[in-house]
Amino acid sequence: MSESTSTSASHFSADDRYALSMDAADPLRSYRERFHIPVGPDGKPVIYFCGNSLGLQPKATREMVTGELDDWATMGVEGHFEGRRPWYPYHEQFREIGARLVGGRPGEVVMMNSLTVNLHLLMVSFYRPTAGRYKILIDWPAFPSDIYAVKSQIECHGYDANDAFVTARPREGEQTVRTEDVEALLEREGSKIALVLFAGVNYFTGQFYDIPRITAAAQKQGCVVGWDLAHAAGNVPLSLHDWNVDFAAWCTYKYLNSGPGAVAGAFVHERHGRDTTLPRFAGWWGNDPAKRFKMHLQPEFTPRGGGRMADFQPPHSGDGPGAGVASDFRRGRHVGAAGQVGAVDGVFGIPHRAHSQQAVRDHHAARAVGARVPAFDSRA
Ligand SMILES: Cc1ncc(COP(=O)(O)O)c(C=O)c1O
Numbered sequence: 224m225s226e227s228t229s230t231s232a233s234h235f236s237a238d239d240r241y242a243l244s245m246d247a248a249d250p251l252r253s254y255r256e257r258f259h260i261p262v263g264p265d266g267k268p269v270i271y272f273c274g275n276s277l278g279l280q281p282k283a284t285r286e287m288v289t290g291e292l293d294d295w296a297t298m299g300v301e302g303h304f305e306g307r308r309p310w311y312p313y314h315e316q317f318r319e320i321g322a323r324l325v326g327g328r329p330g331e332v333v334m335m336n337s338l339t340v341n342l343h344l345l346m347v348s349f350y351r352p353t354a355g356r357y358k359i360l361i362d363w364p365a366f367p368s369d370i371y372a373v374k375s376q377i378e379c380h381g382y383d384a385n386d387a388f389v390t391a392r393p394r395e396g397e398q399t400v401r402t403e404d405v406e407a408l409l410e411r412e413g414s415k416i417a418l419v420l421f422a423g424v425n426y427f428t429g430q431f432y433d434i435p436r437i438t439a440a441a442q443k444q445g446c447v448v449g450w451d452l453a454h455a456a457g458n459v460p461l462s463l464h465d466w467n468v469d470f471a472a473w474c475t476y477k478y479l480n481s482g483p484g485a486v487a488g489a490f491v492h493e494r495h496g497r498d499t500t501l502p503r504f505a506g507w508w509g510n511d512p513a514k515r516f517k518m519h520l521q522p523e524f525t526p527r528g529g530g531r532m533a534d535f536q537p538p539h540s541g542d543g544p545g546a547g548v549a550s551d552f553r554r555g556r557h558v559g560a561a562g563q564v565g566a567v568d569g570v571f572g573i574p575h576r577a578h579s580q581q582a583v584r585d586h587h588a589a590r591a592v593g594a595r596v597p598a599f600d601s602r603a
Pocket of ligand 1: 454
């Protein structure tokens, strides 16, 4: 927490005057104008405290989504390459800005799927239980779908979730989990823990965990460490690469205002990206781009190496027109590094999984594709 933030917090007062003075001093206040704000029964804009569930719609979204639909209507399959924001390489367009949001290196981050799907895919690679080390440690209270995902992974490997599912909880009478308690738990039980999967910011308590300290403590015990950043990405400053995090996943419809159902993100540290022996579920987008669309001429999967392993999973199949997110994403600013709450404007997507299926099928039928990935414009 920066000095200015902690000073403000110590002067906190639950009245309008305090809130308005904080608004007036907020360097991000002009961003408010860039969003649609729902109107309440009194006809006034509501005070929206639900950005942790679904971020508000950026005003730029409608025009950009319409542009994507227009490209699809007028170009069909050619929109993959000729559209104003071509769909085929759209994950490439996110590579740098997506990495910057979470403090990763380009190539460590890929935008794909949904958060829970990414967690599952990442656990396929990073939850490798053995008879002696098979437990998963999760912070408590954990988000229900994370509990389901983790328990189902445990059971999928033939272990008993009643035994293998371990939680780090707040002390009696306290709301948040003490870092030293997590460290003590890891000292005690770490040798049996295969994976530590915490939330960067807890959805219920708002606790922003000490990610580097917990990551280091767990890795010292030989555990792999992943972070669910649903409530952290776009909200707090993150340095996943420097913190040596093994993997992470997040959604973009909360603090990144991408819209319901929009594409999520995943991070894999580059030291794992070099490890092509890690087990993975394979798909086109994890394949060597030069061979990706050679169809029957290239039946063998060639995993992408280097730091680009984060692309190892099957892609956002059907995310086509949602690719419109890319160019406005570039305009976004994440000011978390300056100690402010992060803000990215104009990042959007649409519930696009259904409507691009035909485009993808047509595309497949129409042409085998050579690599044609435009240089990414990193200007913010
Ligand atoms: C902490 C956390 N984990 C997981 C999820 C599930 O995300 P999704 O349904 O996008 O996969 C959410 C959704 O709100 C969440 O807040």
